[in-house]
Amino acid sequence: MISVIIPAYNAGNTIAQCLQTLTQQTIDNSEYEIIVVDDGSTDNTAEIIKGYKGVKLIQQKNQGPAASRNMGAKNATGDIILFTDSDCVPEKNWIEEMTKAFSHDSDIVGVKGIYKSKQKEFAARFVQFEYEDKYDMLLRYNYIDFIDTYSAAFKKDVFLKFDGYDTSFPVACAEDVELTFRMFSKGCKMVFNPKAIVYHTHPRSFSDYFKKKYKFAYWRMLAVKMNPDKILKDSHTPQIMKWQLLFLPLLLLSFLLTLLWANSIYFAVVILMAFFASTISFAVKAAKKDIPVCLLSPFILILRSTAQFFGVLNGTITHFIINNT
Secondary structure, three states: OEEEEEEEOOOOOOHHHHHHHHOOOOOOHHHEEEEEEEEOOOOOHHHHHHOOOOOEEEEEOOOOHHHHHHHHHHOOOOOEEEEOOOOEEEOOOHHHHHHHHHHHOOOEEEEEEEEEOOOOOHHHHHHHHHHHHHHHHHOOOOOOOOOOHHHEEEEHHHHHHOOOOOOOOOOOOOHHHHHHHHHHHOOOEEEEEEEEEEEEOOOOOHHHHHHHHHHHHHHHHHHHHHOHHHOOOOOOOOHHHHHHOOHHHHHHHHHHHOOOOHHHHHHHHHHHHHHHHHOHHHHHHHHOOOHHHHHHHHHHHHHHHHHHHHHHHHHHHHHHHHHHO
8 A cells, every 4th residue: 555645734726736636646546545634724725635535634733744744654554655745746657656666676765756847937947947957966876865755755664763754844844855864874775766757836936936945055954963974965966056155155255355455356256257167067958958047047046056055054053053052
C-alpha cells in the first residue's frame, strides 16, 4: 500500500485540482490511499475534501506543515509515503514514477520528483528555469541529500525512525531539507527521478520571488545549524550561487574603501565583472529555451543574491547568535 499525504491550510482555491488528479492515477485506486491533513483551515478546505470519496481527512489545530505531514505519516497505512502540497497538480503517472525506485533497489529510502509550470509570467518562467538548472545538477549524482516536500517519497518506517520533519520549523521552508540532510548523514540512499512531475504556480512577480528567496535563505541557516557539514556543499545548491552571496558585502566594502583610497573604485568594477562572469553559464543555458530570461538573468541574479544575503545574515544572527544565548 502507498499513502499520499497532503498538508492543507486555507487551500480552498487549490486543493480540488490536486485531489482530482490524485484520484485518477495510472495505478489502481486500491493500491494507494490519499490523506489530507487540514491544519486548522478557516476557509472551505475541509468541505471540499469531504466531497472526494475515499480521501481520508484529518483535522487538527494549526501547528504548521511539518507537524501536519508528521500527523499524516503516523496515520498512514502504506509502507511507502508520498508527500505533495495542496497547490500542486501531479501528473497522472506521478505515484507510479515516485515509487518505481523502491521496487528496483531495496536500499533506496527516498525519492525526489520535480516541478513544472504552465505559467506565462516572466517571473514564473525565470523561477521554473532556476529549478531546471538545479535539476541538471541533481542528475550528476547517484544519490542525493535534498528532497523537497512538493514531490517526495519515503519508506515510512525510515521516515518515522528519523521522527519525521522537525517541527521547530514553523513554516514550509527548509524542514524538508533538514530531514534529508540528516538522513543522508546516516547513510540513507535517496534518488532523483525527473519523470515524477507535479505542476505548480510559481511567484507571479519578482517582489514575491525575492521575498521567497529571503525566507528560504533565512530558514536554510537553521537547517545548516542542525547539519553543519552541509554549509559548504549539497546536491541541490549550485556552488556558484553560494559565491554570489558575497557580491553585495564585497561591493559595499569596495565603496567604503574609496573613502580612504579613491583608486579602490576599480575593485568595485572587478567585483561587478566577476559577478556577471558568474552568470554566464546560467544565461547560456537559458538562451536555449527563453531569450528574455537569458538577457535579463544577470540583473535578476544580482537581486537574488542580495535577497539571499540578507536572509543568510538575519538567519545567522537569529539561529546562531540570538537563539544560542
